[in-house]
Amino acid sequence: MKLYIKYMVSLRCKMLVKEELKNLGLHYTSVELGVIDIRENITPEKREKLRKVLLMSGLELMEDKKAKLIEKIKIVIIEMVHYSEELPKVKYSEYISNILGHDYTYLSNIFSEVKGSTIEHYIIEHKIEKVKELLLYDELNLTEISYRMNYSSVAHLSSQFKKVTGLTPTFYKNLAEKKRRNLENV
Structure with a gap:
């Protein structure tokens, strides 16, 4: 089961999320920037506990599909700019579109609509x-x-x-x- 977390943009955030999952007795297969993959189905009670504990650390568990997509766009950009050895040689629009598997115009429109700013x-x-x-x-x-x-x-x-x-x-x-x-x- 994949869960999406807003504002999870650093290695420190990943460590914090892993610790909180462990404290709640949740087992994960991966914890990446903005996304965690939990092995088991999560009960509504544990989901709410996770939501509250993440909020106390400045992170948010996301439910809305648009918000999840925007967070994915942001994570791709953050990883591309801050964590890769070199920036891609293709156009950024093509790079983002390929990674997320969506047409760039679609991604751009949703990003601008929700964030009030462009991806560029x-x-x-x-x-x-x-x-x-x-x-x-x-x-x-x-x-x-x-x-x-x-x-x-x-x-x-x-x-x-x-x-x-x-x-x-x-x-x-x-x-x-x-x-x-x-x-x-x-």
Whole structure:
């Protein structure tokens, strides 16, 4: 039996869910971002206990089909941007459509209807968050980051970064370094 969980987007969330399933005596075959596969049928009472315990941790057990699909879209994007070694070389729309087995127009319409934003915007937000992370690690220069994140050029990355954050990548990096230095001097 598959259960879908909203806001389950990190490895820490997976560990928390596994622990709660164990506490409730539920056996699972897999726990992935946003989806758990439970071996047995779950009673309404245990389902309600699981729902409550997940809520206390900021997670939600989902019932609505649209909400489940949106969460799947978000998880595909999060895994693609944050947890893969490199972004797919095909169009993101094609990648998402292939993984979820739905026409991209259908996915896009549902996402926009429910979230009030486009899938493309959601991808851009996550790419910029990943760029921020890479800037702070200071292991790659801006050219390497733009290549890794599939931007056509450093100028394109910088333009999109400024549009989303209001800052240039260089200014952001310098600002973050100042904040870190200030903490060290405390």
